[in-house]
Every structure is written in structure tokens, then in C-alpha cells.
Amino acid sequence: MIEKMWDSPLMYRIEVPLPDNPLRYLNSYVVCGSDRWLVIDTGFNREECREALFSGLSQLQVDLARTDLFLTHLHADHTGLVGDFAGQGCQVYMNGDDYQYLVDSALDGRTWKYTEQLFMKEGMPPEDIEKQFSNQARKFSPDPSFSIHPVGDGDVVTLAGVDFQVIHTPGHTKGLSCLWLPKEGLLVSSDHVLFDITPNIQRWQNLPDALACYLHSLDKVRDLPARLVLPGHRKASSALKERVDAIKAHHANRLQELWQAAKDHPGATAFELAPHLTWSMRGKKWPEFPPTQKWFAMGETLSHVEYLLHHGRLEQEEKNGLYIYYAI
Ligand SMILES: [Zn+2]
Incomplete structure (x- = not known):
């Protein structure tokens, strides 16, 4: 499915399906300049994504020989098909920390x-x-x-003849980069701000207190005079400020829930605390969570644990080789 998002610069959204994934689809954005094109994010490295993205690009008559690729962050649903572009000689733009992490994961799985x-x-x-x-x-x-x-914060990159400002917004990943067009009020928010779902904030080896970084990065975009925000998944919206405030309130609630759970269950592990948080999993209870969702929920819990530790509201001890927690 292709949807026109903006007239000048001419910009489309190609809906790239993510089968068996609660995110449902990835938004790949295509900017059509007078003699060059820009593609923003790709979908997974799998046939269903390849087929949808490249048939969309061919419908839009994109010439890959004159196309650049911007990757907003390292996640495989955004970067999976980079090889198909690089193999055609396209230039790839991306934050250096996210690139390094992606390469390290692929080379020896150390991450x-x-x-x-x-x-x-x-x-x-x-x-x-x-x-x-x-x-x-x-x-x-x-x-x-x-x-x-x-690319780094504040850079202006000219792609498809358009001057995009790079806004570095660490949190969802260390290197997540939004693109901003101040004159048009157009923000490509990737997974920094999503509207129908809450972006997942994990614990990262290369980004201490990812949640604090994320909340700070939300403030960085909150007051942009955005007329349209183009997210990495689901629907676009113009309600940036309201959405940022709602996401911040969500994390404040979750931090409070976690602190309360630790108070009610002193000496519990993070894995034991996680089921006491509110998760929107279509009515499913913690033991019924699909393995991948449990994995994401665990990472999300740990980013909140780390935040409370840094802010002096939790204490960590080690017992029988496991970390256990006490509310302060
Ligand atoms: Zn992501």
C-alpha cells in the first residue's frame, strides 16, 4: 500500500508488512526529488518485506541508481533490507553508534x-x-x-534535493535519529514517538539509563512546531506535544508501579517484578505472553529498574547469583 503524505517535498509512505509481529507493519518513507530519491527505513530482511517495498518503489518509478537510504536506527525491522540498496550502489546514512552496534551483533552475536x-x-x-x-x-x-x-545531532543532510535536519534522540536505541524539516513542520519520528503504541525502551549495554535518556529526548522534540509527524509504525498525526506528554505520563506510572511492586515484594528479582506491571497484551496474563513479548517486557522492566536505581528509589543486592531489589 502506498499513501501520499506530503506535496512539497513530495513524500510517500510504503506500508511494509511485518508478518507475525505485533507492530503489524513498518512505514518506509520515500522522498521524490527532481532527479534523486530518498528512502527512509526498509523492513526486515525477509521476502514479504522485500516484495512490498520494492514493488512500491517500482510503482513510484524510483530509480535505485539515483537513490540514497537513511536508516533511522539499528533495529532489523528498519534496516533489514539495507543490503538490497547498498548492492545497487545507494549511499547509506545512519548514526555511527547504531551502525557499530548492528555490525557487532551481526559479526559475532556479542550484543x-x-x-x-x-x-x-x-x-x-x-x-x-x-x-x-x-x-x-x-x-x-x-x-x-x-x-x-x-550522521549526528544538528547535521543538515541534503537528500533527494531536500535539506533535512538530523535530531539525535537517544533512548529507543543509542543512535536513533529523527529528521526534521523546519519550514514545512514535518518530523520523521521513527520509533522515538509513535502514536498508537508506546515505543519500547530497553536496557542497553551502550546507553546507561536509557529511560532517562529517552525522557530527555522526548523533551527535545516536544515543542517543535510540527504540522505532521511521520512515525515508524502505525498512523501519522499532528498531535506531537499531546503524545509526548502521554508517553511521559505512561513511564511515570510504570515507574511508580514498579516501585510499589518492589515495596510489596521485597527481595524479588526483576523477572518476578515484571508481571506486577500493567502490560497491554490484548487481555493476556503474564504466563500467557508469547516468548518475544516476554523478552521485550523484561527489557522494558529493566530500563525502569535502572532508572529507579539511578534515582535512589531502588536498592540492588546479589543473592545466589541473581540480582534482587528493595524499594527505598
Ligand atoms: Zn525500533
């Missing part, structure tokens, strides 16, 4: 091992961790043999 060991230490049973060995992010990850033009 996955770090997370597995951390989750184990935080009380997640090994059988739940093993169920993740074939998750979509691993199975459909990109071929890492591509190079990039690194």
Missing part, C-alpha cells in the same frame, strides 16, 4: 550474549531465554557488509 547473560542474572529462566534464539530481530537481520555516512 545478544550480553543481553542473555543480563536477563539470566535478573531472574529470567534459561528456557524463556532459549525461546528467543530464533526471534525475528535475529532471523531477519541485515547483511552488515555495508558502509555508511555517519
